[in-house]
Ligand SMILES: Cc1ncc(C[n+]2csc(CCOP(=O)(O)OP(=O)(O)O)c2C)c(N)n1
């Protein structure tokens with residue numbers, strides 16, 4: 001990278017890439033993938049639909065319908081590629097930004113919106129989707145994922161675990177401890193780090209002097225860096241790493257080299273800390289445009305297909321919006337629900353007192 | 364007089380501290396170029412440089428642990444924990460090391476570390492961004508724990524905290540960051556460990572700190588219309604506790620309500636109630652009553668208005684006190 005080139009724009013040489021930003025297929029000796037036209041179209045559809053849900057959520061936040069939203073803009077390929085590599089039996093542990101992975105695990109997007117709207121702190125049954133709850137405390141979930149993987153290992157199950165985290169998270173003790181546990185116990189896990197170059201206002205240099213994927217070797221397992229804006233590469237590399245995990249070969253760290261195209265969250269103002277030309281440079285590497293170009297060039301899809309997907313995206317956006325607006329606020333008594341598995345004298349008393357107090361206002 | 368928000372008053376106070384003492388450092392996540400997510404450290408890195416205003420890696424244990432090392436080397440680090448719910452990765456360093464090292468050195472080591480924590484709810488945030496963890500720290504001997512409630516105090520309290528040789532947990536009422544007040548930047552403040560009677564009254568004493576002080580003042584104003592004369596005390600310091608001010612007041616009024624956002628059960632109010640009962644037993648007309656959060660995790664934001672004690676819940680407790 002030259003001194004004044006925008007951050008991370010010159011692709012580092014070790015990057016696994018199967019589809020260039022211009023939509024050209026490239027070969028890679030270790031990570032190739034055979035995809036049918038139907039499969040590519042399906043990936044394209046996923047990418048477009050999750051971007052549409054994300055845009056709708058940003059708009060809803062702007063209109064005061066969500067408290068906050070963490071946009072995945074720019075990270076669609078990393079999430080769809082890795083998410084579509086999972087089998088039903090595999091388990092995923094997300095951060096708060098994995099809306100694309102949630103999509104792959106059939107979690108209703110409105111449930112994600114509900115969390116950011118403030119009607120729940122979770123909202124879905126992790127066991128139903130093999131997709132854990134969002135985790136906001138940076139890095140915590142890495143240890144949970146390793147423990148879960150150790151459980152899979154003890155069960156002798158044909159499954160693996162994947163855990164998502166960001167570049168900033170790699171500084172946390174929990175993430176480093178997770179690397180150690182996974183390595184020592186040879187746990188069937190894939191560490192999927194989306195290096196979107198920023199942790200709120202802090203660029204990657206504040207977290208690491210070496211490329212993140214190289215951290216793995218010090219812990220004793222392989223690390224690779226994939227083009228995080230290349231859905232083919234993300235799919236191929238994650239498939240391989242998951243299969244290795246299921247085969248008893250232990251953990252892999254995948255660094256998906258990507259870019260946070262939006263603000264950290266809707267509360268953030270990135271103009272305070274990063275330059276517009278960096279964003280412009282990354283726009284040329286858009287994860288969706290390259291798939292579209294590939295489909296076009298190879299005549300795997302026609303105009304009608306793209307129009308159909310756009311129409312489907314619009315309909316999805318509308319549907320998500322209307323169902324989000326219809327989300328009821330939970331009743332006050334819900335504050336006391338599910339804190340404990342069974343009855344709890346103090347909570348019962350507080351609930352009773354508070355509901356009586358509230359009833360006093362109705363009289 | 365200068366009109367400043369609470370966030371800006373902290374910023375001005377930090378600026379003064381840094382100007383006065385070249386050993387003062389500011390460190391934390393996003394405190395440099397961004398100026399902190401609440402802009403409390405806005406502009407400090409530009410003026411004092413990256414060696415004194417440090418954007419740290421994303422690791423709270425690292426922030427406090429290295430601050431301890433810097434303090435051992437003669438620096439006075441002011442650490443920012445971005446939100447209340449994220450102090451826990453640093454809990455080990457705070458509780459096992461920061462709080463105890465001076466004692467273990469038989470007083471030869473000083474750890475003048477300030478840990479700033481925006482705390483409390485009311486801003487419509489997601490999980491872990493609205494908590495009130497003060498009791499964990501008041502329960503840890505070796506730490507001073509303070510909470511500012513208004514811009515005037517924020518300005519002097521942060522400077523006093525930086526000057527203090529003990530480690531201090533400094534709670535900032537995040538939903539009051541944007542409250543404004545006129546500040547005389549040259550006026551000295553009340554000592555850091557003193558409580559302040561912010562409203563005088565004869566009938567009952569309300570005790571609060573941080574964000575609840577304003578709520579209690581509003582409750583007192585509303586009660587005035589009903590002919591009730593409420594005294595309000597802003598604790599400012601939770602550890603040490605200015606018990607004499609509380610005793611004097613409750614001995615006079617004979618009634619006391621304690622309010623905080625944290626859960627009532629084993630919350631800081633329990634200590635206040637016990638201590639006041641011990642000191643004022645023969646003057647009390649009613650038990651000391653507590654108002655606060657429920658014994659549940661902080662709820663999703665659409666329910667937070669139910670969880671947070673508001674003016675009505677404070678006055679309900681006042682009514683209950685008078686019913687004795
Ligand atoms: C333990 C902890 N500390 C601080 C925060 C506040 N915070 C939320 S997101 C974030 C940056 C995360 O950066 P990264 O890991 O790169 O993930 P990204 O948001 O870029 O996806 C910070 C500091 C937090 N959520 N948890």
Ligand SMILES: [Mg+2]
Pocket residue numbers: 166167168194195196197198199200
């Ligand atoms: Mg990041």
